[in-house]
Amino acid sequence: MTDASRSMLEVRDVTCSFGGLRAVDGATLTVEEGSITALIGPNGAGKTTLFNVVTGFCPCQRGSVRLSGREIARWAPHRIARLGMVRTFQLTKALSAMPVIDNMLLAAADQPGERLVNVVLRPRAVRAREREAREQARELLAAFRLERHADEYAGTLSGGQRKLLELARALMARPRLLLLDEPLAGVNPSLGRELLRHMQRLRAEDGITFLFIEHDMEAVMNHSDRVVVMAEGRVILSGSPRAVAADERVIDAYLGGKHVPLEEIV
Amino acid sequence: MTSSFALALGGLTEVGFWSGVGVLAGIYTLLALGLQINVGFTGILNFGQAGFMAIGAYAMAILVIDFDVPFLLAVLGAIGVAVAFAMVVGMSSLRLRADYFSIATLAAAEAVRMFAQNAQGVTGGNQGLYGFDVAWADASRQIEEWLSAIGVGDANGLLPLLLVVWLVALLAIVALRFLQRSPWGRVLRAIREDEDAARSLGKNALRFRLQSLAIAATLGALSGVFLALNLSFVNPQAFEPQASFIGFAVLILGGLASYGGVAFGALITWTLLEATRFVDLPLSDTQIASLRFVLVGLLLIGLMAFRPQGVFGKRQEMVLGD
Numbered sequence: 061m062t063d064a065s066r067s068m069l070e071v072r073d074v075t076c077s078f079g080g081l082r083a084v085d086g087a088t089l090t091v092e093e094g095s096i097t098a099l100i101g102p103n104g105a106g107k108t109t110l111f112n113v114v115t116g117f118c119p120c121q122r123g124s125v126r127l128s129g130r131e132i133a134r135w136a137p138h139r140i141a142r143l144g145m146v147r148t149f150q151l152t153k154a155l156s157a158m159p160v161i162d163n164m165l166l167a168a169a170d171q172p173g174e175r176l177v178n179v180v181l182r183p184r185a186v187r188a189r190e191r192e193a194r195e196q197a198r199e200l201l202a203a204f205r206l207e208r209h210a211d212e213y214a215g216t217l218s219g220g221q222r223k224l225l226e227l228a229r230a231l232m233a234r235p236r237l238l239l240l241d242e243p244l245a246g247v248n249p250s251l252g253r254e255l256l257r258h259m260q261r262l263r264a265e266d267g268i269t270f271l272f273i274e275h276d277m278e279a280v281m282n283h284s285d286r287v288v289v290m291a292e293g294r295v296i297l298s299g300s301p302r303a304v305a306a307d308e309r310v311i312d313a314y315l316g317g318k319h320v321p322l323e324e325i326v
Numbered sequence: 327m328t329s330s331f332a333l334a335l336g337g338l339t340e341v342g343f344w345s346g347v348g349v350l351a352g353i354y355t356l357l358a359l360g361l362q363i364n365v366g367f368t369g370i371l372n373f374g375q376a377g378f379m380a381i382g383a384y385a386m387a388i389l390v391i392d393f394d395v396p397f398l399l400a401v402l403g404a405i406g407v408a409v410a411f412a413m414v415v416g417m418s419s420l421r422l423r424a425d426y427f428s429i430a431t432l433a434a435a436e437a438v439r440m441f442a443q444n445a446q447g448v449t450g451g452n453q454g455l456y457g458f459d460v461a462w463a464d465a466s467r468q469i470e471e472w473l474s475a476i477g478v479g480d481a482n483g484l485l486p487l488l489l490v491v492w493l494v495a496l497l498a499i500v501a502l503r504f505l506q507r508s509p510w511g512r513v514l515r516a517i518r519e520d521e522d523a524a525r526s527l528g529k530n531a532l533r534f535r536l537q538s539l540a541i542a543a544t545l546g547a548l549s550g551v552f553l554a555l556n557l558s559f560v561n562p563q564a565f566e567p568q569a570s571f572i573g574f575a576v577l578i579l580g581g582l583a584s585y586g587g588v589a590f591g592a593l594i595t596w597t598l599l600e601a602t603r604f605v606d607l608p609l610s611d612t613q614i615a616s617l618r619f620v621l622v623g624l625l626l627i628g629l630m631a632f633r634p635q636g637v638f639g640k641r642q643e644m645v646l647g648d
């Protein structure tokens with residue numbers, strides 16, 4: 061019981077196949093509360109599909125998914141998100157036809173104005189929540205240096221800015237656990253470092269737990285407390301960055317025989 | 327040559343012509359406002375708006391004639407039936423791929439028309455239903471009296487209907503704009519663009535789509551009621567799929583994601599459709615009837631080439647195309 065309360069996410073023996081292909085084939089992993097956990101593995105290992113299963117986007121054909129001890133396998137995505145596990149997508153899903161600020165407001169949790177009855181009968185409560193959310197959105201946009209673009213259509217942002225917007229937007233939904241699918245892909249290095257600092261800060265200040273998929277080994281080794289390695293739909297290894305970086309299987313199969321230099325964690 | 331192709335412009339200057347066009351444009355504004363919330367703001371292609379129109383007209387007529395329900399209550403009842411029908415169609419097909427929903431709505435609308443044609447005991451079959459508009463005739467006379475008291479004459483008795491249908495249409499536009507600006511409307515637009523993004527942020531996409539469809543069904547049913555009042559009968563021919571497609575012409579002309587554009591599109595479309603009646607060509611009546619649609623089609627093609635977002639649509643919000 062004490063163990064269960066310390067783990068934020070417990071995935072047991074989860075399977076998901078497309079036709080004959082078992083994209084996730086009995087994967088098991090745990091994400092500790094308050095940790096920054098990295099999920100790595102070669103292309104096609106099933107990392108994104110695992111995210112999809114865990115967040116309800118792919119039907120979970122077998123196994124169990126527990127969020128803070130609660131069984132959520134086969135729940136609908138929106139219910140899982142409301143429970144505090146929010147994800148981003150490998151191919152960024154910024155809503156281009158909406159202004160940046162609307163992208164943010166959309167994600168605000170507990171907006172009574174998303175119910176038709178309240179729109180008609182409780183306009184003041186709706187406006188009050190909207191004001192609050194707008195303020196929070198402005199702060200987040202400022203933190204991610206997107207403030208200037210608040211009123212522009214999200215479609216006008218650069219690829220890297222869209223990644224930042226997606227992260228900022230996910231934060232509006234008040235997550236306890238954030239799943240980021242390759243947050244650094246397509247982001248220029250200085251923006252990428254900033255994004256990693258944000259992750260550290262959000263964990264420290266707001267106690268948000270992170271699970272992120274990343275191919276950038278330097279980011280993985282220097283910014284995570286734990287690394288989970290997937291290959292062919294299974295978790296083949298997990299442990300501290302040091303232990304994982306030293307593992308022969310990882311060096312051979314994934315890092316192409318190179319050792320990754322480790323810095324101190326910021 | 328010149329004489330046989332001339333437009334009988336005399337017809338276009340008559341009040342009666344314009345009040346007729348105005349009533350039809352008002353009816354189709356209501357119909358197409360439903361399409362706008364579905365297609366323009368939710369991103370679901372509803373091809374069955376004629377079906378909700380038919381249900382509105384028939385249910386109202388049946389409630390009045392067979393059950394002696396007062397007219398306004400019958401209208402509410404008709405809306406209820408249309409919404410219930412929409413929920414059955416929506417729940418069975420909105421979970422599936424988008425194109426299944428389109429086909430399901432088209433099929434459902436045709437099923438309604440077939441039912442109207444064949445369930446003679448209830449719907450009068452091809453003969454249709456009469457005698458549901460006694461209350462409206464009284465009200466209409468009353469409005470005419472008021473109008474003549476302020477010196478507004480009426481050529482063909484259509485003015486009261488014209489006023490009421492546009493009053494309802496404008497109220498609908500105001501209400502829909504209000505909803506669209508609300509957080510609820512924001513979720514709708516998010517779903518239109520990327521359902522998965524919306525779901526990942528905790529929005530129950532199915533619920534919003536069903537609500538959007540329910541509103542479309544309500545507007546469709548209202549347009550059916552007004553169509554019935556305009557014709558003073560209801561029969562199956564009034565609700566052929568062509569009604570849905572005229573609705574789409576209205577929508578595309580006015581522009582996606584603009585409620586005001588719908589009213590504009592309806593006025594243009596019906597002016598064109600009705601004005602072609604006065605074209606004096608050496609053609610048979612059926613050929614002229616098809617010519618009307620050819621003209622609207624040409625107009626739409628021209629529009630697609632030069633202004634694909636429609637007259638009032640926003641280019642930045644065109645997400646259906648990509």
Ligand SMILES: Nc1ncnc2c1ncn2[C@@H]1O[C@H](COP(=O)(O)OP(=O)(O)OP(=O)(O)O)[C@@H](O)[C@H]1O
Pocket residue numbers: 078081082083101102103104105106107108109110150
């Ligand atoms: N919707 C789908 N339909 C069919 N096959 C799929 C689908 N999604 C993923 N796959 C397959 O499942 C396997 C795992 O894909 P997945 O995207 O999960 O890999 P990944 O580890 O995220 O890879 P990458 O690092 O390239 O993003 C791949 O072979 C992929 O082709």
Ligand SMILES: [Mg+2]
Pocket residue numbers: 107108109150
């Ligand atoms: Mg992937």
